[in-house]
Amino acid sequence: MTPAQGAAAIRDVIVSGARSAEEICREALVRIEQENARLNAFTAVGAEQALGRARALDALRARSRDALNALPLAGVPVAVKDNLCTRELPTTACSRILAGYRSPYDATVVSRLESAGAIIVGKTNCDEFAMGSSNESSAAGPVHNPWDLDRTPGGSSGGSAAAVAAALVPIALGSDTGGSVRQPAALCGVVGLKPTYGRVSRYGLIAFASSLDQVGPIGRRVEDVARALSVLAGEDPADATSSREAVPDYSAALTGDVRGVRIGVPKHLLQEGVDPDVLQATTTALETLRARGAHLVDVQLPRAAYAIPTYYLIATAEAGSNLARYDGVRYGARAPGTSEGALAAMYRKTRDLGFGAEVKRRILLGTYVLSAGYYEAYYVKAQQVRTLIAEDYTRAFAQVDAIALPTAPAPAFRLGEQVNDPLRMYLNDVFTVSANLAGLPAVSVPCGLTRAGLPIGLHVTGRPFEEETILRMAEAYERDRGAMPSPYPDGA
Amino acid sequence: MPARLTPEALQHLAALASLELDPHEEDDFARQLGDILGYVDALRLVDATGVAPMSHAGLGAGRERDDTVQPSLPRDPIVAAAPDGDEATGLLRVPRVIG
Numbered sequence: 239m240t241p242a243q244g245a246a247a248i249r250d251v252i253v254s255g256a257r258s259a260e261e262i263c264r265e266a267l268v269r270i271e272q273e274n275a276r277l278n279a280f281t282a283v284g285a286e287q288a289l290g291r292a293r294a295l296d297a298l299r300a301r302s303r304d305a306l307n308a309l310p311l312a313g314v315p316v317a318v319k320d321n322l323c324t325r326e327l328p329t330t331a332c333s334r335i336l337a338g339y340r341s342p343y344d345a346t347v348v349s350r351l352e353s354a355g356a357i358i359v360g361k362t363n364c365d366e367f368a369m370g371s372s373n374e375s376s377a378a379g380p381v382h383n384p385w386d387l388d389r390t391p392g393g394s395s396g397g398s399a400a401a402v403a404a405a406l407v408p409i410a411l412g413s414d415t416g417g418s419v420r421q422p423a424a425l426c427g428v429v430g431l432k433p434t435y436g437r438v439s440r441y442g443l444i445a446f447a448s449s450l451d452q453v454g455p456i457g458r459r460v461e462d463v464a465r466a467l468s469v470l471a472g473e474d475p476a477d478a479t480s481s482r483e484a485v486p487d488y489s490a491a492l493t494g495d496v497r498g499v500r501i502g503v504p505k506h507l508l509q510e511g512v513d514p515d516v517l518q519a520t521t522t523a524l525e526t527l528r529a530r531g532a533h534l535v536d537v538q539l540p541r542a543a544y545a546i547p548t549y550y551l552i553a554t555a556e557a558g559s560n561l562a563r564y565d566g567v568r569y570g571a572r573a574p575g576t577s578e579g580a581l582a583a584m585y586r587k588t589r590d591l592g593f594g595a596e597v598k599r600r601i602l603l604g605t606y607v608l609s610a611g612y613y614e615a616y617y618v619k620a621q622q623v624r625t626l627i628a629e630d631y632t633r634a635f636a637q638v639d640a641i642a643l644p645t646a647p648a649p650a651f652r653l654g655e656q657v658n659d660p661l662r663m664y665l666n667d668v669f670t671v672s673a674n675l676a677g678l679p680a681v682s683v684p685c686g687l688t689r690a691g692l693p694i695g696l697h698v699t700g701r702p703f704e705e706e707t708i709l710r711m712a713e714a715y716e717r718d719r720g721a722m723p724s725p726y727p728d729g730a
Numbered sequence: 731m732p733a734r735l736t737p738e739a740l741q742h743l744a745a746l747a748s749l750e751l752d753p754h755e756e757d758d759f760a761r762q763l764g765d766i767l768g769y770v771d772a773l774r775l776v777d778a779t780g781v782a783p784m785s786h787a788g789l790g791a792g793r794e795r796d797d798t799v800q801p802s803l804p805r806d807p808i809v810a811a812a813p814d815g816d817e818a819t820g821l822l823r824v825p826r827v828i829g
Contacts, residue, residue: 325807342807435787449786478795479788547770558747565748567824572813581825582748590750595758598749602740603763605747616770621783623776628784658758661765677787 241266242405242724245314245462249355252313253306255299259313263292263357266315270359270406276387277404279397281320281378282327283360288315291357309355310469316351317401317410320361320378321368322453323442324348327358331444332376333366335592336570345442346474347411347453354469359407362397366594367561368413368446370394371421371666374657375596382653383426384725385692389650392422392666398456399426403693403725409457409466415447416549417645417670419454420682424645424695427684427722429463429712430456432670434702435677436481438467439474447556448479450549450674460683460713464488467705483703491706492713497531499711501698502638504539507669513648515688520644523685523696526718527711537634537641541626542672546664548627549671551607551620557597558604564592599660628676635701640708643669645682645695669697679705683712684722693722734764 241248251257267285274280295313299306306312318324321331323341330336348358365375373381373396381396383389384404391400395412399422402410412419414432423430432454443453455466468488474480503524508517528534566572566588573587593601607616634641646666656663673680679702682695696715700708735743740760744751751759809815814823 340807340811342803342811475795478793479786482793541776544773544776547773550766551770551773562748566813567822568808568812570811570813577814577823577825579825581827584825585748586750589748590752593749595755598751598755599759599762601747601749602743602759603766605743606763606767609743609746616773618783619773619776619778620770621785622778622781623773625781625784626776626778628787660762661769664766675784675787 240405241315241408242458244459245311245408245457245465248314248408249310249312252295253303259292259295259357260289262313263288263315263359266359266407273404273406277382277384277400278379279363279381279400279404279406280317280360281330281332281363281397284327284358287326288357288359295355306355310465311351312355314356314409315359315407316356317360317362317398317407318348318358319364319395319398319410319412321364321413321444322348322411323444324358324361327361329361330377330570331367332364332378333592333594333597334377334571335564335588339570341442343442346439346476347470348442350469362395362401362410364397365394366597367444367557368394368415368418369557369596369600371417371663372651372656373397374653375594377594380653383650385427386650388652389692390425390653392425392646392650394418395456396422399423399428399430402426402428402456402458405726409455409462412454412456413443414452414454414674415450415553416674417667419456420670420680420695420697421646421666423456424682424684425650425693427693427725428456428458429460429681429683430454431463431467431681431705431709432673432679433467433471433705434679436479437483437679437703437705438470439477439480441474441476445560447553448560449556450553460709460716461489461492463681464492464709486706488706488709491710493710494714494717496527496711496714499532499640499707500535500638501527501532501711502535502537502634502641504537504542504641504643506538507542507643511647512644513688516644516648516694519686519694520642520696523715524642527715530714530718532711535638537638539630539634539672541623541630544623545627545672545675546668548620548623549667549675550603550664551616552624554600554604555608555617556604558601558608561597561601564589596660624675627672631672631676631678640711641699643697645669645697649688649692649694673699678702679708681708681712683715685715685719687723733768734760
């Protein structure tokens with residue numbers, strides 16, 4: 239029994255009593271210790287806390303197997319991105335400015351996972367404040383892609399995706415502001431979901447761009463992601479942007495039946511800039527769904543070409559505002575030797591030493607677009623184009639039930655390859671940012687490997703709160719695709 | 731749009747953002763921000779006359795809540811998490827602001 243077999247299987251053996259939660263937890267911790275030296279996927283591991291929780295679950299089973307059986311993630315080891323607040327483990331968003339920070343509370347998603355029986359084994363590496371597409375802006379250093387250690391796992395939830403791909407845990411949480419769950423999932427050959435804006439509480443998620451951020455699960459299989467979403471979704475009084483929309487049983491939606499489902503394919507977005515192997519694999523995946531009874535329909539998203547500039551103006555403006563709170567007073571670290579000088583100098587020095595280059599770049603850009611003389615031309619214009627992009631999706635969803643594209647235009651690139659060219663890095667998000675701008679749910683499901691053996695993801699976007707539709711499609715495809723090859727020779 | 735930001739413009743932005751820039755960062759940022767601003771200029775091609783700006787994708791959210799008193803987070807761990815907190819008084823020390 240390894241995390242490669244998935245959360246559902248792990249839970250079932252624990253509930254049945256065939257294996258104890260403690261044994262499973264120990265195995266996961268051993269595997270993390272063995273592999274993390276190569277991958278750098280975890281920034282903190284809470285072995286003692288995790289084993290304590292596992293023993294508590296084993297004790298619960300001894301008292302009442304029914305009580306354990308009521309927990310959908312009983313004994314399942316889960317990893318959580320380091321921008322989600324945890325009381326028992328450090329929370330730094332992989333930034334020096336939050337070095338040593340300990341949150342006084344747990345994020346709602348963390349509490350929900352634990353209430354469902356999951357065992358949080360550690361925090362995962364990510365781009366600093368979730369700003370990046372390669373995990374290279376992390377103060378904890380880059381994560382290495384398990385498929386090729388010289389390549390990036392994608393970002394910003396690179397540690398979560400790599401941890402799942404390397405079978406260190408069956409499920410990990412990420413956050414997705416412009417593709418940060420889906421793009422690393424695609425580059426690491428695992429499943430990643432960004433739920434509808436408002437579907438999952440963000441209380442305890444360190445804010446990057448509040449009109450776009452959403453927490454989402456990453457798993458080996460669609461089944462695990464659906465199971466996790468059923469646990470995570472739902473209204474939270476602590477997050478006024480969380481929705482009251484009823485939460486269905488997402489696992490029950492995985493029927494394999496996609497007959498009559500209309501899948502829109504915006505072919506005009508695939509004319510250039512897409513790796514031929516990526517294009518071939520996504521085309522083949524869509525043909526697989528057609529063979530199952532889905533209809534492929536050409537759709538137009540005329541303003542989607544403007545999604546990247548729109549996104550980077552809005553996201554940086556919001557980031558500049560959200561990150562104003564890190565000033566050496568309330569959280570984390572203060573620049574040494576600044577407590578005796580002027581207050582403003584302490585702020586500046588702390589922020590200079592605390593933030594990395596990509597975060598500074600985005601704060602400066604966000605400050606620029608919100609500053610007098612540029613606000614209307616950049617920020618308001620971007621908000622207007624955002625309306626038009628959302629309208630394109632509304633129009634398309636009148637004709638189709640889902641929209642499919644590759645998740646990323648190319649497979650995992652080499653570490654260091656794009657790090658000094660931010661604009662080129664931003665283009666990795668070309669197919670993912672629109673779902674954030676329009677607030678729509680979207681999933682990335684692995685659809686094969688390039689000739690060089692690197693994973694490729696198929697991206698499916700749905701109507702608001704129709705996660706069931708896109709998960710059903712992804713899982714139906716998975717049935718025909720069969721098991722993904724493993725990055726490890728032993729198939730772990 | 732300039733191909734790069736002038737040093738004065740960059741320093742002005744840094745001051746607005748409470749950032750101090752290392753000299754080696756200044757040159758990179760001036761060029762990179764110029765490149766990014768040149769790229770986002772593509773939005774000028776979109777006619778958005780009369781289009782309402784979209785500030786969020788709040789789909790059925792953003793409701794009001796009852797104004798009822800709720801317990802706050804405990805003070806001690808919040809003070810403990812600050813760089814220079816005094817747990818005895820619950821105060822956060824900062825450099826002297828007045829005289």
